[in-house]
Amino acid sequence: xxxxxxxxxxxxxxxxxxxxxxxxxxxxxxxxxxxxxxxxxxxxxxxxxxxxxxxxxxxxxxxxxxxxxxxxxxxxxxxxxxxxxxxxxxxxxxxxxxxxxxxxxxxxxxxxxxxxxxxxxxxxxxxxxxxxxxxxxxxxxxxxxxxxxxxxxxxxxxxxxxxxx
Numbered sequence: 001x002x003x004x005x006x007x008x009x010x011x012x013x014x015x016x017x018x019x020x021x022x023x024x025x026x027x028x029x030x031x032x033x034x035x036x037x038x039x040x041x042x043x044x045x046x047x048x049x050x051x052x053x054x055x056x057x058x059x060x061x062x063x064x065x066x067x068x069x070x071x072x073x074x075x076x077x078x079x080x081x082x083x084x085x086x087x088x089x090x091x092x093x094x095x096x097x098x099x100x101x102x103x104x105x106x107x108x109x110x111x112x113x114x115x116x117x118x119x120x121x122x123x124x125x126x127x128x129x130x131x132x133x134x135x136x137x138x139x140x141x142x143x144x145x146x147x148x149x150x151x152x153x154x155x156x157x158x159x160x161x162x163x164x165x
């Protein structure tokens with residue numbers, strides 16, 4: 001038996017599956033916002049001297065100057081050229097656009113968004129599994145588990161015979 005939730009604003013009943021779709025949509029929109037922050041941050045990197053910017057960041061963050069992580073990050077940032085930054089920026093914008101479409105579609109309860117999100121999220125699962133195989137980290141495993149749960153949930157929602165629209 002499915003639980004129904006009353007929405008006082010509209011006076012209609014919504015199933016809990018609608019709440020799940022809304023949460024996934026908001027998750028996708030959050031990822032889009034973070035990618036836009038990255039893309040615009042890279043834009044700023046392209047217009048300022050990398051060494052000056054890294055120096056200011058380490059001072060503002062009051063980072064330990066002897067930290068091996070800080071040295072690794074600084075080394076990587078100083079080795080990245082403008083072409084690589086532009087490619088990362090473009091990729092961030094493209095993924096942000098995809099997440100915006102998925103998230104908005106799910107929040108608006110569009111059936112096409114359920115299919116789109118299922119297909120796109122499932123298509124990246126082998127890549128995530130490969131990344132875990134290359135280097136096992138709890139972050140990678142967590143992302144794989146979350147995306148598996150999203151795909152499983154969306155397949156369940158799509159295949160429900162008693163869907164309301």
